[in-house]
Amino acid sequence: MSVGFQAVQWNRAKLVYDAILLAAVAIFIGGFMVIAWQLHPPKNMADAIDIRIRAFGSCAFVMLTVILAIGPLARLDHRFLPLLYNRRHFGVLTFVIASLHVYSMLEWYAVQGNLPNLLVELTTWADYGKFIGFPFKVLGILALLVLFLMAATSHDFWLGLLTPRVWKVLHMALYVAYGLVVMHVALGIMQYERTLLIPAMLIGGFASVAALHLVAGHRERAQDRGAASARDGWIGVGAPESIPDKGARIVTAPGGERIAVFRDGAQIGALTNLCAHQNGPIGEGRIIDGCVTCPWHGYQYRLADGCAPPPFTEKLATYPVRLRDGVVEVHPVALPPGTPAAITCARD
Amino acid sequence: VVHRALWPALAVAVGLGLTLALILRPPPPAAPQVAADQPEAAEGAR
Numbered sequence A: 001m002s003v004g005f006q007a008v009q010w011n012r013a014k015l016v017y018d019a020i021l022l023a024a025v026a027i028f029i030g031g032f033m034v035i036a037w038q039l040h041p042p043k044n045m046a047d048a049i050d051i052r053i054r055a056f057g058s059c060a061f062v063m064l065t066v067i068l069a070i071g072p073l074a075r076l077d078h079r080f081l082p083l084l085y086n087r088r089h090f091g092v093l094t095f096v097i098a099s100l101h102v103y104s105m106l107e108w109y110a111v112q113g114n115l116p117n118l119l120v121e122l123t124t125w126a127d128y129g130k131f132i133g134f135p136f137k138v139l140g141i142l143a144l145l146v147l148f149l150m151a152a153t154s155h156d157f158w159l160g161l162l163t164p165r166v167w168k169v170l171h172m173a174l175y176v177a178y179g180l181v182v183m184h185v186a187l188g189i190m191q192y193e194r195t196l197l198i199p200a201m202l203i204g205g206f207a208s209v210a211a212l213h214l215v216a217g218h219r220e221r222a223q224d225r226g227a228a229s230a231r232d233g234w235i236g237v238g239a240p241e242s243i244p245d246k247g248a249r250i251v252t253a254p255g256g257e258r259i260a261v262f263r264d265g266a267q268i269g270a271l272t273n274l275c276a277h278q279n280g281p282i283g284e285g286r287i288i289d290g291c292v293t294c295p296w297h298g299y300q301y302r303l304a305d306g307c308a309p310p311p312f313t314e315k316l317a318t319y320p321v322r323l324r325d326g327v328v329e330v331h332p333v334a335l336p337p338g339t340p341a342a343i344t345c346a347r348d
Numbered sequence B: 001v002v003h004r005a006l007w008p009a010l011a012v013a014v015g016l017g018l019t020l021a022l023i024l025r026p027p028p029p030a031a032p033q034v035a036a037d038q039p040e041a042a043e044g045a046r
Helices: A012-039 A045-076 A078-084 A087-111 A115-122 A125-129 A136-152 A156-162 A164-171 A173-187 A197-229 B002-023 B031-045
Strands: A235-238 A247-252 A258-264 A267-272 A286-288 A291-293 A300-302 A321-324 A327-330
Touching: A012 A045, A012 A087, A045 A078, A045 A087, A045 A173, A045 A197, A087 A115, A087 A136, A115 A136, A136 A173, A156 A164, A164 A173, A173 A197, A173 B002, A197 B002, A235 A247, A258 A327, A267 A321
Parallel strands: none
Antiparallel strands: A235 A327, A247 A258, A258 A267, A286 A291, A291 A300, A321 A327
């Protein structure tokens, strides 16, 4: 959290996450190269490097697709929440893999003594007016620049400097990078490689990301419309048991702000749905070690008053909660951050 | 408003671009058949 500067704040969950991530990437790239080597044994050094280019490129595409799918997946099914936890490292690793793809491509030109041809390819201005024949490598370079920007500003230093709002807007550029990558592949290798695998990968990946965002957005809009069920200025959440234990239900205030109503056994409390760290959706998090834990980076807050446990200093706005006729209700006017507001329900 | 309009527009643009790139793909080169036919044609001309 915010006490002192640390390059990377490790904990066991992050180490496990990173270990699984690295293993999956190694298996993908290793498997790809072994299969490609068997199917099309390289005749020379350039062919061997070409296999590496494809392995890193397809791995980066799959990783980018997964990163963009994690957000809506976690909203649709809480079992995907663990994937959100350390998504920042996922993004940085994607940049590393994409860089290795570019490095291998440069090496491919270099071993054939063709590096000047790359420059010619990128500076044949007439080709920029074409659709088929567009210098697709430029799209890849632009995507890599965006990924670099994301990776370079992924540290909390930049988050603090830019403010969570600006930082979040900046990191939405990942969608632009994905669009550039899709077109880089579509106008590149898909044009001269007749296998069905490439269109299938592109269409499958792009359609999955688009569909998941549409479905998650539709569900959130339906949830937002639920604000109409407010009565006497209070919003009905449901029976205490309808709130998952150690989890939350998110309700929307008439003004549009989302409120996360958490239950920890018999204790029920409501917090703003925006984490103080990166405005992450705290209502999609869980209660771990007695604290509400943001799914994005594990920032923690006490349910009772929205304060981070000492020595940390972050505070979230809380909301008044009451139990009426067996229904938990929340008042949509936020209390000052750090105000105790949780209640305890009598259990049968 | 910008946020809500920008991402669907980007998705439509990429979807359209991908579809066009797929439709406009050049046909695969019919190389071996032509190469095999060439000596025969040369023989006929002779």
